[in-house]
Amino acid sequence: MAPNPAIMQAVEKLNYRVTVGDVATQAGLNIEMANQGLLGLATDAGGHLQVAETGDIVYLFPRNFRDVLRNKYLKLQLQEWWQKIWKVLFYLIRISFGVVLILSIALIYISIILVISSSSSDRDNDRGGGFGGMRFFYFPDLFWFFSPNYNSGYRSHGGRQREKSELNFLEAIFSFLFGDGNPNMNLEERRYQEIATVIRNNSGAVVAEQITPYLDDIGETYQQEYEDYMLPVLTKFNGNPAVSPEGEIVYSFPELQVTATRNNPQSIPAYLKEFSWSFSKATSSQVMLSAGLGVVNFVGALILGGLLRDGAVARQVGGLVGFAQGIYWLLLAYGAGFLLIPLIRYFWVQWRNGKISDRNRQRQVRAKYIAAADEKLQQKIDYAHQFATNTVIGKDNLAYSTETDLIDQELERSDQIDAEWRKRLEEGE
Known part of the structure; x- marks a missing residue:
């Protein structure tokens, strides 16, 4: 089974020495998945286990572990090749809609010219071409995208400057039709990363109110008393509930209280903010x-x-006109769809953003509530602090490591104990 890409990325971001809690926090994964993934990755990539005197485990990985895996797994090689190929394919798909539009316009208007010319060739020739000499293809900006300076961002036009664009003309047509993807594609990953960071910042012990700014629907007011919305968080991070003398529930997360590196509290948003959909980046x-x-x-x-x-x-005319007639209903359907799809999508984006704004507003209200905690809530938070702890596994408090032979480690440890006893005896004298 190929290693989890999210775990590999987390290991790299955490400087190749991690605990299960570190990876669960960084990748937003549940504890069991992070644990199994780290074990598998350590096995496949030649990682090492470092066991602290407390029994906690740190995973140490070589910095070239991706090269090791790439040589071992054909699937990883194929995935990397496919990602490169897909980037090219997707770009071709995106620009194809613009190419089809231009070809459609050219086919339609050339066919119109040919039809008009065949009906009144003498009159039209005197006037310089179909429809009394009208110029069908005078669209000053139509082939602007052929300009080598198009992607530079600005172009003078009528004494004004154009907006800066991240897209070329053909990409802009695809964006106009279909948008630019879901801005909240990784929402669940962000949600649990931020929840885990809140827990970490509070030394592994929190109350439910501290988590609610990162959740969606937490039920009606009468349902919130039971704090059922905390169950998915407890399941994901192996949390343990405890009840205070006043009957309030607090939650501790032992795996998130152990880290391989001492870190200061991380800055995170006060609440989970969903990003609004944009109609187009064009x-x-x-x-x-x-x-x-x-x-x-x-x-x-x-x-x-x-x-x-x-x-x-x-x-009568045949040729290109005959071809245009043969695919006429396809041309008409494409033309209608080109206008209808963005129109429908515009109203859908407005509706979707309204829902997002409502959810963001609800989370913000919960964040303000925890920021201005009343006496009852503050007592609950103070009780949770009793379960707070933070264990940093450094190299000086390891029981053993798979990096070196166990016998060598025991001899080294014995020498350390002897040196410590000699120091105590000297101080006693």
Whole structure:
């Protein structure tokens, strides 16, 4: 079984020496998964176990453990290759919608010109081309994306500067159609990272009110008394509930009280904040241009449909016009979808952001409540402090390590004990 990528990333961020609690906090994983994942990773990557005198375990990994795993697991190699290939494929998929739009516009308007030309060739030639010499393809910004300076961010236009853009024109069309993905894709990971950090900052002992700013629905007021919403947190981090003399519940998390490195309390947001969905990362000018091209495409499809209604013209002209007639309903459907999809998505984004704002507001209210704790809540927090502890496993309090032979370790430990006794005897004299 291939190692968990989240655990590997956590090990690297924590400087290759970790406890189960360290990894669970960093990766937002439950304790059991972090424990099993670390054992498997240590086995596969040649890691070492360091056992403290308290019985707690630290995992020590070589800095090149990814190279070791890559040589051992064909699956990891394939995953890395696929990630590189998928980046290219996804980019091609994104720009394909813009390419199809441009080809659709070109096919539609060239077909219109050919149809008009075949119907009144003499008159049209005198006037310089279809529709009394109208220029169908005069769209000043249509091929702006071919400019080598497009991605530099700014372009002078009418004495003004354009907005800075992270996307080229073809990418902007995809963004206009489908957006740029879920901004809260890793919400659960962030949620439990922040919860674990709160627990760590409080030395492994908290009350439920300190966790509620990072949860979603915690039930109605009468349900909150039982603190059922804490069950998933207890399960994930192997927490233990305890009851104060006043009947209040506090929670301790032994695995999160052990760390391989002494750290100061980490700064985290007062509550879990979901990010709002954006309609598009494209600039306003790119959105307007995309919408404008969509209208041009759809209107052109309607005009072409009127010209090809009886089918006789297409048979007469043939060639490109015949091809356009053959796929006309596909062109019309693409043109309609190009406008309908963003319109529907716009209203969906507004509705979704309203829900997100409500959840953020509820979490913020809970955060303000814990920040301005009343006397009763403060007593509950003070009782939780009785269960707070923080164990740092340094190299000076190890019982043994798998890095060296156990006999050598026992001899070294015996020498340390002898030296300590000699020092005591000298001080006694």
